Amino acid sequence: MKVLKFHGSRDEDYLRLDFTGAFEPQATRESELEPFLQVLEAHAGEWMPDIVKGMRDRKYSHATFWKALQEERNERIATIGLYRTKWPALDMALSIWLPPLLPKLNVLVKVKPLSFFTEAEHCHQFVEMVRAWSLRYPVSYASAHSVDDSALAGAPCFGRELQTSIRDGFDKIYEVFWLNVFGPKLVEAVGRERMLSTPAHRVEELPNGSVLLVTWPTAADFASEEARLAQARAHVHLQPDLDLDTVLRGLRERSATLAPVEPRFHPDVAPLLSRVVDRTASHERQRRIAELNAWRPPEPEEWLPVDAALPSDVGNPERVLEQYSLHAEHLVAMLHTEVPSVFKQTPESLTDTDFYFWREDFPRTRVRENLDEHLVPAVGAYLGQVLVRHLGGRWLPRKKLLEAQVLVGDRVWLPMARAHRYLRSRQSLLDCSLTQLYREAERHR
Numbered sequence: 001m002k003v004l005k006f007h008g009s010r011d012e013d014y015l016r017l018d019f020t021g022a023f024e025p026q027a028t029r030e031s032e033l034e035p036f037l038q039v040l041e042a043h044a045g046e047w048m049p050d051i052v053k054g055m056r057d058r059k060y061s062h063a064t065f066w067k068a069l070q071e072e073r074n075e076r077i078a079t080i081g082l083y084r085t086k087w088p089a090l091d092m093a094l095s096i097w098l099p100p101l102l103p104k105l106n107v108l109v110k111v112k113p114l115s116f117f118t119e120a121e122h123c124h125q126f127v128e129m130v131r132a133w134s135l136r137y138p139v140s141y142a143s144a145h146s147v148d149d150s151a152l153a154g155a156p157c158f159g160r161e162l163q164t165s166i167r168d169g170f171d172k173i174y175e176v177f178w179l180n181v182f183g184p185k186l187v188e189a190v191g192r193e194r195m196l197s198t199p200a201h202r203v204e205e206l207p208n209g210s211v212l213l214v215t216w217p218t219a220a221d222f223a224s225e226e227a228r229l230a231q232a233r234a235h236v237h238l239q240p241d242l243d244l245d246t247v248l249r250g251l252r253e254r255s256a257t258l259a260p261v262e263p264r265f266h267p268d269v270a271p272l273l274s275r276v277v278d279r280t281a282s283h284e285r286q287r288r289i290a291e292l293n294a295w296r297p298p299e300p301e302e303w304l305p306v307d308a309a310l311p312s313d314v315g316n317p318e319r320v321l322e323q324y325s326l327h328a329e330h331l332v333a334m335l336h337t338e339v340p341s342v343f344k345q346t347p348e349s350l351t352d353t354d355f356y357f358w359r360e361d362f363p364r365t366r367v368r369e370n371l372d373e374h375l376v377p378a379v380g381a382y383l384g385q386v387l388v389r390h391l392g393g394r395w396l397p398r399k400k401l402l403e404a405q406v407l408v409g410d411r412v413w414l415p416m417a418r419a420h421r422y423l424r425s426r427q428s429l430l431d432c433s434l435t436q437l438y439r440e441a442e443r444h445r
Helices: 029-043 062-071 113-118 119-135 147-153 163-169 184-190 190-195 225-238 243-259 270-278 282-294 317-335 342-345 347-360 370-392 415-424 426-432 434-443
Strands: 015-022 051-053 058-059 077-083 087-095 104-112 141-146 179-182 200-203 211-214 302-303 394-398 406-410 411-413
Touching: 015 113, 015 119, 015 282, 029 087, 029 190, 051 141, 051 317, 058 062, 062 077, 062 200, 087 147, 104 113, 104 282, 113 119, 113 394, 119 179, 119 211, 141 147, 141 394, 147 243, 147 282, 179 184, 184 190, 190 200, 190 211, 190 225, 190 406, 225 243, 243 282, 270 282, 270 347, 270 406, 270 411, 270 426, 317 347, 342 347, 347 370, 347 426, 370 415, 370 434, 415 426, 415 434
Parallel strands: none
Antiparallel strands: 015 104, 015 141, 051 058, 051 077, 077 087, 087 104, 141 179, 179 211, 200 211, 302 411, 394 406, 406 411
């Protein structure tokens, strides 16, 4: 019974529901939350949770739900997680806030892949679920939408300071998402007649005074021209001071930002850049791919023609070579847990090392003196050992560490000097990657 990992090393878009409803603290937990579970079970369908997480993971049932809620209860807040073991993936959290806090029921639902909501019936059932919850637990505002597009829209702050957004919430129409539930206060602020006449796929006045509004039949194609036009028309209708062309242009720009871009990275560093892209937030990924497609790493400068090589100036070359080996072993000792391939001293392990240092942002997060004193020799020696092992290179040891050379073909390479430039900044980890220098040396062996 293993929970399906929702957030992996490569983020992707998903449907997110934010729902905060009224909760009666005087009632029993069971009487207040039993309707919540009944609605969930009636409409979730293929994304129905099968795991409840309290102090430990348990198979979903009403009994395990109450057990988890009891385990996670404190004086003010009780929070549990609901998950799945199979696709579609689910990350769902339910929190109850109790006095002296303002009593409320917080529900966060994240379902992926977003493509699951290409089917109209899946979307219809999701809307019916939110509608039923909104009837039982009245909201001031609730919404469901692509998380990537929400991020580009500026949610949840919408240009405000974080504390201001937390204090005020969705206190006016900042955006119209795929699914919206406007509470009575928002409805009256806009005007009930205007709200109910919004051009949209579905507009329904609920008995408690809220209004349910769905802009388009399906959530997954929110970026299509037709869905964007519907979204823009609804937004401008609710905020007449806005201009339709301006709103539509902004929505189209968001669609363009999210449109897939084919990677065309420099071949020397393509494996590294692919991993960098995977670590980029999904709403920024296509823009990042376009940037890296246009970017080319600078030509390595850490080399000399063979006739300009500096002759070895050490009295005991074997002892210096042993020291280089110890430096390289220091890198292996430091990285072997996070970068297991470092044991192998291969070109691929250089790429793994490049990515690890970039991911952890070593130049910014580590002490500069330690980097220069300990890591530069370790990285440079390791790079030199890979050149020796895989390209038939030969060390030309020097008294000055940064002058140490490795002879490969008609060039000598300066791996310590490369390591020194490499560890200057996060960008220099890409500009001066170990991977690229190796590939350049490979071409000249």
